Amino acid sequence: MLRILQPHFPKRLLCLPPLSNPQTICTNASSTTAVALPLPANSAAYVHLPFCRKRCHYCDFTIVALGSTTNSDSDPRISNYTKLLLREIHATEPNSDSDPLLKTIFFGGGTPSLVPPHLISDILDSLRSKFGISSDAEISIEMDPGTFDASKLDELLRLGINRVSLGVQAFQEELLRVCGRSHGLSEVEEAIGIMKSADGLANWSLDLISSLPNQSLEMWEESLTCAVAAQPNHISVYDLQVEQGTKFGYLYTPGEFPLPTVNQSADFYKKAAGNLPREGYEHYEISSYCKSGFECKHNQTYWQNRPFHAFGLGAASYINRTRFSRPKRMKEYTNYVENLENGSVADASSASVDLKDLAMDVVMLSLRTARGLDISSFVGKFGWDLTASLCKAFEPYVESGHVIGLDVKRKALPRSDFELGRDSDTQLAFIRLSDPHGFLLSNELIAIAFRSMSP
Known part of the structure; x- marks a missing residue:
């Protein structure tokens, strides 16, 4: 089914778990397992x-x-x-x-x-x-x-x-x-x-x-x-x-x-x-x-899962791979600002995100776009095994036409070339959802991706 969200995350979000505003995808990370990846700059x-x-x-x-x-x-x-x-x-x-x-x-x-x-x-x-x-x-x-x-x-x-x-x-x-x-x-x-x-x-x-x-x-x-x-x-x-x-x-x-x-x-x-x-x-x-x-x-x-500051009632930031939501009620938000000024708000940036949680974020957000998931970048950040599990889970949906594999020139690959490690010009470079049928099933396809990367 489809989903609404506001334009800055944008204005409405389609085919994803329930979100209440453009920032509510940014909730506090539950895991504290360190991620040894360079921290991107915030702009x-x-x-x-x-x-x-x-x-x-x-x-x-x-x-x-x-x-x-x-x-x-x-x-x-x-x-x-x-x-x-x-x-x-x-x-x-x-x-x-x-x-x-x-x-x-x-x-x-x-x-x-x-x-x-x-x-x-x-x-x-x-x-x-x-x-x-x-x-x-x-x-x-x-x-x-x-x-x-x-x-x-x-x-x-x-x-x-x-x-x-x-x-x-x-x-x-x-x-x-x-x-x-x-x-x-x-x-x-x-x-x-x-x-x-x-x-x-x-x-x-x-x-x-x-x-x-x-x-x-x-x-x-x-x-x-x-x-x-x-x-x-x-x-x-x-x-x-x-x-x-x-x-x-x-x-x-x-x-x-x-x-x-x-x-x-x-x-x-x-x-x-x-x-x-x-x-x-x-x-x-x-x-x-x-x-x-x-x-x-x-x-x-x-x-692209890059960091951003956020300010104001109910807003949520993503800094140093930590997603932090501000209070949604004015009194609590006022207290939050006072505590921030007094230095008594915990440093959210000291927490870090579990590697698989971060990988799931990247997959979920990338598959919302026509560009899709960059396989080379994903392997470099999260490893061969996690990427291979994801590709294996998507194989039936390449056959059905809901998932598309692309080479480096963004040419669609046949099902036979939807695999990692091919030493040829037809090497898998991107995975994207087809438009419109893959996008319409994005909630289900993202859930399948999550299961493939779970222990």
């Missing part, structure tokens, strides 16, 4: 801005609902939270003296476009002072229709924001109402107009959700057509996952009307995988499509 930061006008009916993310009548430009909850966030950044030590400047920053939420630009400026100044920001850094922000105008977008661009993720979700008024979105179709059209006319915005993404209640395949195709007509550089398509504790969780049962069946959800996915590449959008990651050269660089930090 990315995620900043969580949790404010929304209201909670959407499918959402179980860490948010603070402000109410639809609140003036977010003067709301003390936003300014007080920003002060707390700045304290956390200031109290956080760089990973090492050799870390490069930040090359990607992602403001996620929540609805970051509710935060006044001068507070975004304060956060960027703090990150620049503490870690440095590369002159060509990708700096992304999530924005929802109806929460900004041309003037606010222009202010953000002047601050250095150079990539926007626009949360449209649907191009049908009735589906926006079903989702509990705070915007309607007129706000969607206005927001797209602002994006297209903004001076200096050369990179923006549009987000859609499929498998919504009462959504038909014709509605989904219409949304895809409208998304393409808007001419974004990047399109993310997420399949609805009904979470316990949400309004949808109380109202609906997955697979039962008015939600689509599993087969109908697969049809939505296949429709996007068929239509968008014909319009020039490369399917480079399970839920992500882009024009050539417009892959989300920050998201690639996650897919």
